[in-house]
Amino acid sequence: MKILKIIFANALRHKLRTTLTILGIAIAVIAFGVLRTVVTVWDSSVDAAAANRLITRQAVSFIFPLPYAYKEKIKNVEGVKEVSFANWFGGVYKDKNNFFTRMCVDADTYFDVLPEFIISPEELENFKKERNACVIGQEIAVQYNLKLGDQMVLEGDIFPGQWEFVVRGIYKPKNKNTDDTQMLFHWDYINERMKAEAPLRAGSVGWYIVQIENPNDAAEVSEKIDALFKNSSAETKTETEKAFTQGFVAASSAIITAMNFMSFVIIGIIMLVLANTMIMAARERTREYAVLKTLGFSAFHIIGLILGESLVIALIGGGIGIALTYPIVAGFEQAMPKGFFPFFYIEPITTILALSAAIIIGILASIFPIQRALKTNIVDGFRFVG
Amino acid sequence: MSSIITVQNVSKSYWRNKIEIPVLNNISINVEQGEFLALMGPSGSGKTTLLNLIAGIDKPSAGEIIINGTVISSLGESALAKWRANNVGFVFQFYNLIPVLTAFENVELPLLLTKLSKAERKKQVETALTLVGLGDRMHHAPKQLSGGQEQRVAIARAIVTDPVIIVADEPTGDLDRSSAEEILILLGRLNKEFQKTIIMVTHDPHAAESANIIKHIDKGDLVGA
Secondary structure (H helix, E strand, C coil), X not given: CHHHHHHHHHHCCCHHHHHHHHHHHHHHHHHHHHHHHHHHHHHHHHHCCCCXXXXXXXXXXXXXXXXXXXXXHHHCXXXXXXXXXXXXXXXXXXXXXXCCEEEEECCXXXXXXXXXXXCCHHHHHHHHHCCCEEEEEHHHHHHXXXXXXXXXXXXXXXCCEEEEEEEEEEEEECCCCCCCCEEEEEHHHHHHHHHHHCHHHCCEECEEEEEECCHHHHHHHHHHHHHHCCCCCCCEEEEEHHHHHHHHHHHCHHHHHHHHHHHHHHHHHHHHHHHHHHHHHHHHCHHHXXXXXXXXXXXXXXXXXXXXXXXXXXXHHXXXXXXXXXXXXXXXXXXXXXXXXXXXXXXXXXXXXXXXXXHHHHHHHHHHHHHHHHHCCXXXXXXXXX | CCEEEEEEEEEEXXXXXXXXXXXXXXXXXXXXXXXXXXXXXXXXXXXXXXXXXXXXXXXXXXXXXXECCEEHHHCCHHHHHHHHHHHEEEECCCCCCCCXXXXXXXXXXXXXXXXXXXXXXXXXXXXXXXXXXXXXXXXXXXXXXXXXHHHHHHHHHHHCCCCCEEEEECCCCCCCHHXXXXXXXXXXXXXXXXXXXXXXXXXXXXXXXXXCEEEEXXXXXXXXX
């Protein structure tokens, strides 16, 4: 207990220096936590992908559409259970800063193929039977204070004009990483108007979502689908939903890699700050370590004192940092454009990583001062003038 | 009386920038149980080095040191640390108390390395502090004590384990005349009433008068008795 008292008392001997070091560690842990949260949220969209779903898109690029006529052909491929499709709509809801996903989908099949979007049977029925109905995620309903029967008007950009919808369903997410910030409406509604206003753009869908019987057959089924449209004017590329999502994330991989790198650079910098504090502290206590050695205290005790002090500072800083990361991430989410990230929360692994980083920093920062304290013999220790 | 400390043909050199600097030259001393020996000499004469060798915090370059039957000059670092904890009480010129601990806790420090219970440690610490006249200052921090009181705490720390020998390096060197006198009286009591063997380094002739044997060292050689 006396050793613990010495450790804590030593840590607080230079209150200003220790406070600044603790604050430095706390800020670094906050930065680490926020950056890691962004990275994990980005990656979690890949984790949310279902194993039994394939995405069929235009082989040249995702931005080119596919003919609606492909639906029945794909459905007839052996191993395919159900086929749905979607098309990116874009548009603006009230203000261009109100960013959330808006897509026209195959109303008959979409919620069957994506069961992680939970909607009541009555609401689904109402959605299916009304051409300009829409379904929104519960987060969107809360954010924009929308309820069933409310009108939503979108100003189209990809599909020009004003588009009026009625909210007929509000879906709930099945999992924590299910996106509940989407607005989904009838592809037919958009397609009919396209037929009248831009016939060349009618009859096209963005991508097909293919539900398969057995996830183990994904490669085989993908090959069969793509073979169907080989040498056509719109060749396809079929891949698992996970691979498809990874392709999206990969487009931002340089930023994510940089954020990942930065999060660890921050940890490295703060390790140097703590190491500097510990070197100064151990240097000032050279005579005290000599006294303890003289009294018979072993190298083990000296290591315990220095390592203990370093860990106390690192863990207090880490603890404060982790505690503050939660409200800061919440504030960060509020400050971002709505719907920029469909979900934004601190994964338990981020907290574990931050705490582990604090412990590792504490250990590494003590190595040099421990080495120095052990190498200094008693006589030199007593001669030392700090 | 039997020799409790035997220093046989001990030499000590330090190396600085590849140059050997001899500090002690073939020194031999015997100290009997219960003696109070004062080592005197000018600065740099080697008296503190000899004290450090006897106390087991430094090792001789040549020769042998036997304390209470143990050849300490041949012990390894770890064994020497244990030997010091059990056999030597240290009093330094600058007290060297741990500033973040109270007087009680500073005196208790050497006992933390023993198997004594908390109650036994408390009893011994209180006895030691009462003996040095600080029974009413046990829970004061070093900075709340005068220099003389700090040195008395250091003496309590030195005697709390009931060591075979007490080594004191200029114990009055940092004190005013009155405090120095108190410390010398205290060391004298420990020697006479408790038969503690004490070796004290000093260059103060008045302080040396407290000892019953005075030896002089000059340029690494023992020059008188």
